[in-house]
Amino acid sequence: MGTGRELGLQLRSWMESGSLGLDNGQALANRLVDALGAEEGLKGPVRDLASQPLLRQLLRRRGEPSLTAVEALTSHLARTYTPAVLAELHDLIEAATGITPPAPPTPATPPLNDAESESEPGTQHPATHPLHSVVGPGLGSDIQALGAGLALAASFSLVLAWAAGELDQALFDRWRWSGGVVLALSLALVQALSLGPLRRLRRRGLLNASSCGDPRRAWCWISSPWIHGRHAEAMVNVLLLLVLLGPSPLSLADVVLRYGLTSLATTALAALLTRRLGVSQRQWCGATGAIAALISLAAILSLLRWQELGFRVGSESIPAWVLLVVYGALQLGWQLPRSTPTDHSRPIERLWCSTWWWGSLLGLGWGLATWGSDLAQTLLKARPGG
Numbered sequence: 426m427g428t429g430r431e432l433g434l435q436l437r438s439w440m441e442s443g444s445l446g447l448d449n450g451q452a453l454a455n456r457l458v459d460a461l462g463a464e465e466g467l468k469g470p471v472r473d474l475a476s477q478p479l480l481r482q483l484l485r486r487r488g489e490p491s492l493t494a495v496e497a498l499t500s501h502l503a504r505t506y507t508p509a510v511l512a513e514l515h516d517l518i519e520a521a522t523g524i525t526p527p528a529p530p531t532p533a534t535p536p537l538n539d540a541e542s543e544s545e546p547g548t549q550h551p552a553t554h555p556l557h558s559v560v561g562p563g564l565g566s567d568i569q570a571l572g573a574g575l576a577l578a579a580s581f582s583l584v585l586a587w588a589a590g591e592l593d594q595a596l597f598d599r600w601r602w603s604g605g606v607v608l609a610l611s612l613a614l615v616q617a618l619s620l621g622p623l624r625r626l627r628r629r630g631l632l633n634a635s636s637c638g639d640p641r642r643a644w645c646w647i648s649s650p651w652i653h654g655r656h657a658e659a660m661v662n663v664l665l666l667l668v669l670l671g672p673s674p675l676s677l678a679d680v681v682l683r684y685g686l687t688s689l690a691t692t693a694l695a696a697l698l699t700r701r702l703g704v705s706q707r708q709w710c711g712a713t714g715a716i717a718a719l720i721s722l723a724a725i726l727s728l729l730r731w732q733e734l735g736f737r738v739g740s741e742s743i744p745a746w747v748l749l750v751v752y753g754a755l756q757l758g759w760q761l762p763r764s765t766p767t768d769h770s771r772p773i774e775r776l777w778c779s780t781w782w783w784g785s786l787l788g789l790g791w792g793l794a795t796w797g798s799d800l801a802q803t804l805l806k807a808r809p810g811g
Contacts, residue, residue, distance in 0.1 A: 429513030433518065433521040436457065450478070469637075469700065483495065508769075570638035570700070575693055579686070592677070604678075605672075606667065607680075609663050609666035610663075612663055612712060631652065631654055632649040637700070649711075650689075652710055666716065668736045695782070696709065713781050718785070720785075723748075723792075724745040725793065729793075753781075
């Protein structure tokens with residue numbers, strides 16, 4: 426008996442005993458997630474399913490024909506989750522309501538017909554595109570589910586930036602430490618403490634697919650940028666922050682604020698894509714998104730301005746494109762492999778659900794906007810009377 430069917434039978438038992446109300450979708454979701462126990466991969470999808478009003482409608486009328494509601498609910502699930510997760514959710518619905526949903530789609534790809542086989546190389550059909558289900562029903566509810574964590578993390582970034590400014594004036598200004606050096610050393614200290622006194626915080630403070638939409642674990646959005654799941658990645662990120670921000674003239678308050686907000690933006694985009702694509706086993710932590718944005722920004726400006734932009738290490742300068750290639754290769758090695766044998770997502774989906782990818786895209790956009798602004802100012806000055 427599969428996990429979905431077991432959970433559905435448990436749900437039906439609660440309904441028959443009268444111990445479960447259907448007015449509060451959040452309460453239903455919490456109870457189902459608690460019943461899952463250590464089955465981390467299904468917590469996010471089950472919570473999403475429990476929040477759907479159509480499921481509660483089916484539970485109130487279980488055993489009665491309600492084809493419209495069943496088709497609408499399963500259609501939403503099919504656009505959001507992978508076939509393996511979808512099959513478990515279908516079993517849950519059938520066991521709980523007594524109504525058999527339409528069969529989930531098989532993961533096998535049908536053979537191409539003659540017209541498709543003659544299409545241009547590289548053509549991606551909409552049904553196989555990794556982002557085909559991103560925009561559609563449920564997008565608003567996914568954004569709303571992330572709202573508590575986003576608001577808390579954004580507010581905390583402002584508070585932390587103020588505290589960093591006060592600490593900078595009281596201590597680090599006297600030592601003539603730059604804001605980038607303090608940030609890098611702070612991340613190194615937190616990671617070192619996570620090997621001992623903060624070991625439990627490191628396990629619980631990581632933000633993942635199952636906790637990103639849970640209001641009770643919204644605090645993980647605060648801790649996520651400051652701890653790393655991989656010690657090797659933490660060492661690489663600390664060294665890169667020293668290279669990228671060590672010589673920066675920015676104050677500690679500015680560095681901390683920009684770091685916090687950039688990390689929040691990349692994590693929010695990765696988490697939203699994870700929920701929309703139904704990738705159930707992703708986690709986001711550390712400085713990866715912010716570092717990717719800085720490297721991508723320097724690389725695109727170097728290309729657009731047709732001049733080499735680099736980062737000085739002692740007497741040597743490392744070109745931005747070298748860091749882009751090296752850091753990109755490391756991240757691909759960490760992001761593309763499956764995290765567990767039960768991870769059924771595709772490599773391109775795991776890439777889209779990473780903060781490194783979104784940090785690179787944000788840096789690219791930031792660089793294009795900067796170059797466009799500089800170009801516009803140059804053109805205005807070149808005009809007669811400008």
